[in-house]
Amino acid sequence: MPVAVEIPKEKWTGKVREITLGATPAEGGTRSQKVTIGGESALSFLTFEGEVPHRPVVAVEVWDISPDDWSPILLKAWGDALRDPATWAKKAEEYDADLIALKLQGAHPDRGNRGAAEAVATVKAVLKATGLPLIVLGPGVAEKDNEVLVAAAEAAKGERIAVGNCEDKNYRTIVAGALAHDQLVIAKTPIDVNLAKQLNILVSDMRLGLDRVIMDPTTGALGYGLEYTYSVMERLRLAALTGDGMTQQPLICTVGEEAWRAKESKVNEGVPKAWGDWQRRSVVWEITTATAFIEAGANIVVLRHPESVRLIKQTITSLMGG
DSSP: OOOOOOOOOOOOSOOOOOEEEOOOGGGTSOOSOOEEEOOOSSSTTOTTTSOOOSOOEEEEEEESSOOSSSOHHHHHHHGGGGGOHHHHHHHHHHTTOSEEEEEOGGGSTTTTOOOHHHHHHHHHHHHHHOOSOEEEEOOSOHHHHHHHHHHHHHHTTTSOOEEEEEOTTTHHHHHHHHHHHTOEEEEEOSSOHHHHHHHHHHHHHTTOOGGGEEEEOOOOOTTTTHHHHHHHHHHHHHHHHTTOGGGOOOBEEOHHHHHTTSHHHHOOSSOOGGGOOHHHHHHHHHHHHHHHHHHHTOSEEEEOOHHHHHHHHHHHHHHTTO
């Protein structure tokens, strides 16, 4: 005789904050669509335990300069679009990206040392070329990040963009720029729960609402720290769901940057034959990394290869039950 078995369910007291990127003309911006992330009251995709109101989304990484150190596979995939960030962003939209992640790499002192004026021109060109919400990332040098990200925040006033990275060494300037121009920030810390929480406290102490803060826990690719990043993300999400208000931020992972730095995806000389086809292996490296982090709680994954975008969006649809 069949016996009814009750499936045990976790009961959570907290939830992830909802954050919206982008502003439509009715809201003072020019975006053709908005993206809302967060809002989960359960672990990733466990809809039988709580709400997962918004699917994870995919951003495509676009540079303000043509990359000279990317894999030939990526260069071939994007072709001449790499020469112009506006064209590149438009092509990313055609490949069904949800967001554009514009990296101002040309502002790096070793890659051209571009300043605020060039950053403003690039941001405006990309905003004009695509209707997708925008993330703007600095070159990763605190002094230059301060210069170009504040300028970008001003140039995109009304568009509700996210600027990053906001780190412990420069958060005051980046947060001040976001406050002045009504933008969001990406708070980045080096794979540590306590450091992530501490930075969120410092940001909120400057009176920036936590509904305008996205966390970047720092990403390690498959074979290069993925499992450590996964565990930290999982702990952040568990803390959020158990009520820790300083960990209840949506998560972003810069998957493409890390996955395409791995030897397995970047080169095809001097590697074992058993590794197989280079292009397939490289894309698999990126989508495997992205899938793991989506399962761990990532709300935004930033990718580089168009095929990765297609496959990850299919994966997200499947995980959401579509």
